[in-house]
Amino acid sequence: MTLSAALHTEWIKIRSLRSLAGSLLAVPVATAGLSLLICGMLGRPEPGSTDFDPVLFSYYGLNFGQLAAIILGVIAMAGEYKNDGIRISLAAVPNRTLFYAAKLAAVGGCVLVVGLVAGAVSFLGGQALMDPGFGIGIADQGALRAVIGCALYLSLISLLAAGVAALLRSVTGALSVLVPLFLIVPFVVGDLTRGGGAADFLPDRAGQQILLQHPVGTLGPWSGPAVLAGWTALAVVAGWWSLRRRDA
Template sequence: MAATQVVRSEWTKIRSVASTVWTLSLAVIVTIALGVLISLLSKNEFDNLSARDQLSFDPTFISFAGMTLGQLAMIVFGVLVVSNEYSTGMIRVSLAAVPQRGTFLFSKIAVATGLAFVVAVATSFATFFLGQAMLGEHRASIGDTGVLRAVIGGGLYMTLIAVFSMGVATMLRSPMLSLGILMPFFFLISNILGNVGATKKVGRYLPDQAGSRIMQVVTPVDDDTPYGPWGGLGIMALWVIAALLGGYALLKKRDA
């Protein structure tokens, strides 16, 4: 089967699954709603902040507060895109139709990544503009230094979270096992490693902590991170590439 036919087939599969629409819709709603709420609360609390905290106040990054939960839906999307075929047994039919496993896998991931990117970038811009509207006089402008980079970076971050989840799901095959590892990893382990003094220097090289750097415009006074916004996104991209290569290696090696 030609690569274009495989891509078309994967697009049909993805858009015909209800969970795809629901998870992406949830990512949009949660990210925007929580971002607006946190921005409004931050505006009301600004005058109560210390002078040091006011200097580190980052209106752009604050509007992206909802991505902490929004990425949960992107993880679910990434896992389901890949593992749905394993849980239903459709993987045997798919691999019989497309014996070239590399073509099969990367066509699926390319289609899902494109969809995730469009949704994530649109969400990032909507979150920024609505969040800044809530911040009032403390808001940032899209034309300010570093802001456009942070907004586009927010979309890239959410996309890479989804693609990383696709790679992990390809390795593990089971949706429950994949989610059972990814959820605690991003929402518990990463936060613990990143906030405990003894492990902080290790934690900042984890994919979510490194990648989220791209959304920061104002650098905190006491920040000693050895990489910048694009360096952090690069570290996250390396994690994603490693996950995809691991998934591809295992897909080639084992039976459906």
């Protein structure tokens, strides 16, 4: 089977399985929907706030959108092992590397597209809903970078999740690792290191540097996503090794 045929097969799975289609749709809905809601309700930073970033303020919903991206990546990969479905997939695509590459390309590509839509809607809509004097335009520093960065961040997160799922071969197992990694560990490490140091190199903290108009901390707007890409590459390679070396 060719790569294009394998990609077409994976696309059919994503758009036809309700769990995958629903997770993909939830990425832009959660990201943009909650971002617009918060910008519309608050409109401005809290009084006395010294760390207000007008770009990041438009992406409040990203923390929820990334959960949908994680779930999509996990279900798309680990779901293959439910009821031995992986055997059918590998019978259709015997080349495991080709199967894995097509799976990652389909998941990452779909999230990249919806992430770009979510990034544009979140920024443009969020800035329009903010109180006069607090919003910025798409031509201002960091604005366009953040729109593109939102898509890149969500896509890398989904690939990282798929890699972990391929390694653990379990939806429950993968989520039990990924959800604490993104929702609990950053705050624990941040408290232990007093907001800096090792916490800056965690996947979410590093990747979200691209969403700041004026990045703070150890990493910059592009070195941060590079660190996230390193995490993603590590997970993807580990998943590829598991798929290649272990029995289906």
